[in-house]
Amino acid sequence: MEDNFQSAYQEEEDRLNSALTEIDTVLERLRGIPVYTGHDYTEQALEASREQRRKDLAKLRQEPYFGRLDFQGKDEEERKALYIGKIGVDREQVSDRPLVIDWRAPVASLFYSFTGGTEPASYEAPEGLIEGLVYLKRNVVIRKQILERVADTYNRDSDGPAVSDEFLVYRLGENKDNRLRDIVSTIQEEQDKIIRAAKNTALIIQGVAGSGKTTVALHRLAFLLYQYKEQVSAEKMIIFAPNRMFLDYISDVLPELGVGNIAQSTFPDWAADVLGVVLPEQNAAETMSHWFEREGGMPEITGETPGRFKGSTALMGIIDSAIGLLENGTVPEGDFSPWDGSVLRRSMILRWHNEEYAPYPPAKRKERVMARIHRWIEMELKKSPSAAALKDRKKKSAAREKAYSAKWPKYDPLTIYKQIFRAVKVPEDWPAEAPERIPQGVLVSTVKDLKKGILHEEDLPPLLYIHYLLNGSEGGSRFDHIVIDEAQDFSPFQIAVLDLYVKGHSFTILGDLSQGIHAYKGVHAWEEMQTLFAPEQTAYHALTRSYRSTMEIIEFANGILSAGVGSSLLAVPVFRSGNPVRLIAYGQPLPGPAAGGDSRLQAVRTALASLSGREYRTVAVLTRSLREAAELYTELAGQFEDIHLIDGSMTEYRGGLSVLPVYLSKGLEFDAVILADADSDHYGSAAWDAKLMYVGCTRALHELWMLHGEGLPPYLQNGEGTVQGWPE
Numbered sequence: 001m002e003d004n005f006q007s008a009y010q011e012e013e014d015r016l017n018s019a020l021t022e023i024d025t026v027l028e029r030l031r032g033i034p035v036y037t038g039h040d041y042t043e044q045a046l047e048a049s050r051e052q053r054r055k056d057l058a059k060l061r062q063e064p065y066f067g068r069l070d071f072q073g074k075d076e077e078e079r080k081a082l083y084i085g086k087i088g089v090d091r092e093q094v095s096d097r098p099l100v101i102d103w104r105a106p107v108a109s110l111f112y113s114f115t116g117g118t119e120p121a122s123y124e125a126p127e128g129l130i131e132g133l134v135y136l137k138r139n140v141v142i143r144k145q146i147l148e149r150v151a152d153t154y155n156r157d158s159d160g161p162a163v164s165d166e167f168l169v170y171r172l173g174e175n176k177d178n179r180l181r182d183i184v185s186t187i188q189e190e191q192d193k194i195i196r197a198a199k200n201t202a203l204i205i206q207g208v209a210g211s212g213k214t215t216v217a218l219h220r221l222a223f224l225l226y227q228y229k230e231q232v233s234a235e236k237m238i239i240f241a242p243n244r245m246f247l248d249y250i251s252d253v254l255p256e257l258g259v260g261n262i263a264q265s266t267f268p269d270w271a272a273d274v275l276g277v278v279l280p281e282q283n284a285a286e287t288m289s290h291w292f293e294r295e296g297g298m299p300e301i302t303g304e305t306p307g308r309f310k311g312s313t314a315l316m317g318i319i320d321s322a323i324g325l326l327e328n329g330t331v332p333e334g335d336f337s338p339w340d341g342s343v344l345r346r347s348m349i350l351r352w353h354n355e356e357y358a359p360y361p362p363a364k365r366k367e368r369v370m371a372r373i374h375r376w377i378e379m380e381l382k383k384s385p386s387a388a389a390l391k392d393r394k395k396k397s398a399a400r401e402k403a404y405s406a407k408w409p410k411y412d413p414l415t416i417y418k419q420i421f422r423a424v425k426v427p428e429d430w431p432a433e434a435p436e437r438i439p440q441g442v443l444v445s446t447v448k449d450l451k452k453g454i455l456h457e458e459d460l461p462p463l464l465y466i467h468y469l470l471n472g473s474e475g476g477s478r479f480d481h482i483v484i485d486e487a488q489d490f491s492p493f494q495i496a497v498l499d500l501y502v503k504g505h506s507f508t509i510l511g512d513l514s515q516g517i518h519a520y521k522g523v524h525a526w527e528e529m530q531t532l533f534a535p536e537q538t539a540y541h542a543l544t545r546s547y548r549s550t551m552e553i554i555e556f557a558n559g560i561l562s563a564g565v566g567s568s569l570l571a572v573p574v575f576r577s578g579n580p581v582r583l584i585a586y587g588q589p590l591p592g593p594a595a596g597g598d599s600r601l602q603a604v605r606t607a608l609a610s611l612s613g614r615e616y617r618t619v620a621v622l623t624r625s626l627r628e629a630a631e632l633y634t635e636l637a638g639q640f641e642d643i644h645l646i647d648g649s650m651t652e653y654r655g656g657l658s659v660l661p662v663y664l665s666k667g668l669e670f671d672a673v674i675l676a677d678a679d680s681d682h683y684g685s686a687a688w689d690a691k692l693m694y695v696g697c698t699r700a701l702h703e704l705w706m707l708h709g710e711g712l713p714p715y716l717q718n719g720e721g722t723v724q725g726w727p728e
């Protein structure tokens with residue numbers, strides 16, 4: 001065994017040296033070509049591609065590849081060793097095999113999809129299905145040109161039939177810094193299927209906590225850009241994530257994969273930008289505090305909860321009828337006369353409006369008709385008998401044109417939205433029943449807020465929809481692909497509106513219903529989104545394995561889900577074992593000297609000192625509310641370095657020690673998590689409380705300590721799988 005390993009290592013070292021020499025030769029040749037600075041467009045394009053290549057190769061020299069797959073196609077005479085890296089490199093000399101194969105290339109899919117066995121394997125290539133035998137699957141760790149590790153996960157000649165998880169477990173055991181990383185060397189089969197799924201589908205992915213949803217979505221973007229080079233561009237792709245800090249947290253992955261320029265935004269930021277409105281930060285903070293900071297838990301959620309109603313397609317229907325009415329009676333009554341004695345018949349204006357410009361949406365149509373009237377006036381002005389008459393007519397016509405334009409309905413999304421809710425005066429011919437279809441509670445609260453000029457996040461999809469119906473997607477600029485992370489917090493209406501802004505229903509929609517802590521606005525079942533699309537336009541995948549946390553943490557968190565939520569969406573752990581989850585009551589004798597403060601503060605301090613003293617790079621203290629996080633932070637800040645309070649307004653994630661309310665921890669991960677106040681005073685018995693605690697627990701990679709006062713919520717009471725008290 002040892003000998004085999006030695007010879008594999010030697011073989012890979014030799015191959016690495018020769019690959020590096022070849023890369024250097026290509027790089028030297030490229031660097032030897034004088035940089036083109038002239039004006040010829042074709043030459044400029046060639047220079048740009050050479051420059052990109054120089055950059056790629058310089059980066060690739062550090063870590064040319066990460067995997068090797070030995071494969072023999074059915075029609076091939078010999079097996080070939082294929083080396084797979086983040087970027088493909090062809091050889092200088094003509095050869096049937098590239099020096100490095102791009103991980104996104106069809107043949108590289110075998111590296112991910114092959115799960116072992118002695119049967120032939122196959123992959124989809126442009127020329128059809130290629131079948132053959134896999135002989136070896138090897139992970140090769142190279143850092144800064146040094147070969148660090150060689151691990152065979154499958155060897156037809158010596159191993160058992162399955163691909164082993166050993167290398168994956170080694171990778172998962174590493175500590176994380178403050179950024180999400182790429183996983184190209186260990187993408188799993190279930191993830192690979194999603195990454196390589198066809199472009200024009202609304203993919204809906206239910207994935208348990210830590211199943212790699214965010215990571216997979218980012219790899220999928222890199223794949224789409226490679227596979228559909230001619231059809232998509234990075235500038236026309238967008239990722240929607242829950243907040244700006246999260247965007248910062250994921251910001252390294254795409255550049256690591258050699259992808260730049262993809263827009264990343266939150267839905268409110270993007271929508272406010274399209275609409276040209278400002279949504280004060282304060283409103284979002286108030287919404288959070290309304291739902292998460294209330295004494296006695298979360299208010300009940302019903303179909304009349306504003307976020308749920310405004311996120312439903314029922315409101316879409318009401319908007320459709322209102323805009324339909326606008327279309328009927330838009331052209332003002334009467335002929336248009338720019339000055340006395342000159343008349344443009346209404347029948348002519350109607351013909352322009354109803355026939356020539358009929359394909360345009362209402363606001364654009366009005367713009368076109370008014371431009372046409374303007375041109376007509378200019379022609380008429382040319383017929384003026386004298387300079388004085390011309391001057392007089394110009395003045396009069398300008399005023400009458402303006403007055404005529406003002407007689408049209410106001411095509412402004414906010415005005416129409418207010419009219420729908422009757423927060424401003426409505427046109428006489430609007431049907432009386434519209435408000436009857438809006439639940440009374442929603443109607444009253446919306447009118448009150450709209451009159452005060454307050455907009456909430458849930459008002460954005462209807463406003464955007466009205467904007468779209470009035471203007472279309474401006475300039476026809478629709479996205480090539482949209483990624484929605486934490487999609488359980490999105491409403492069906494949001495997806496329906498975004499569908500208007502993307503070509504071919506090309507979505508990657510990822511989320512976890514078990515983490516649906518924003519159920520007052522998000523979906524409660526994926527069918528709410530699936531039914532927006534025709535069956536052939538959508539596909540559903542489930543990710544059930546969790547890669548983030550140790551088995552102990554996953555099993556403990558699963559216990560909370562089954563006892564507290566009654567959910568069957570439980571995570572399957574990768575076989576990575578760590579320390580047991582700890583349940584520590586405030587007031588238990590401390591393992592060392594007390595550091596001051598009451599028993600709760602002493603416990604948090606002791607836990608933080610103990611965990612941050614280990615090799616962990618990121619540790620979090622999660623509280624139930626923002627107020628408690630802020631108070632704890634103030635108490636702890638003097639004692640610990642590199643400690644940060646996360647309060648929802650930050651744009652950067654710094655790592656180190658973080659103190660934050662549990663609801664803001666969604667999407668993030670930490671080497672160790674201290675969940676403070678895991679008691680019945682802070683977490684009630686409702687499913688929502690259990691989900692909140694589940695989110696907190698599943699943020700931990702290696703270590704989870706639950707600190708608590710008296711009384712535990714029912715779903716923690718059996719304490720199964722935990723140890724109680726402080727470590728020795």
Ligand SMILES: Nc1ncnc2c1ncn2[C@@H]1O[C@H](COP(=O)(O)OP(=O)(O)OP(=O)(O)O)[C@@H](O)[C@H]1O
Nearest residue numbers: 183186187188209210211212213214215547548667
């Ligand atoms: N195939 C893999 N190989 C190595 N690491 C992986 C793999 N898949 C996921 N991971 C790691 O698991 C962790 C969780 O990934 P990610 O944050 O993308 O999951 P998620 O499903 O979005 O989680 P959540 O819903 O809980 O926020 C990350 O550290 C990621 O690097």
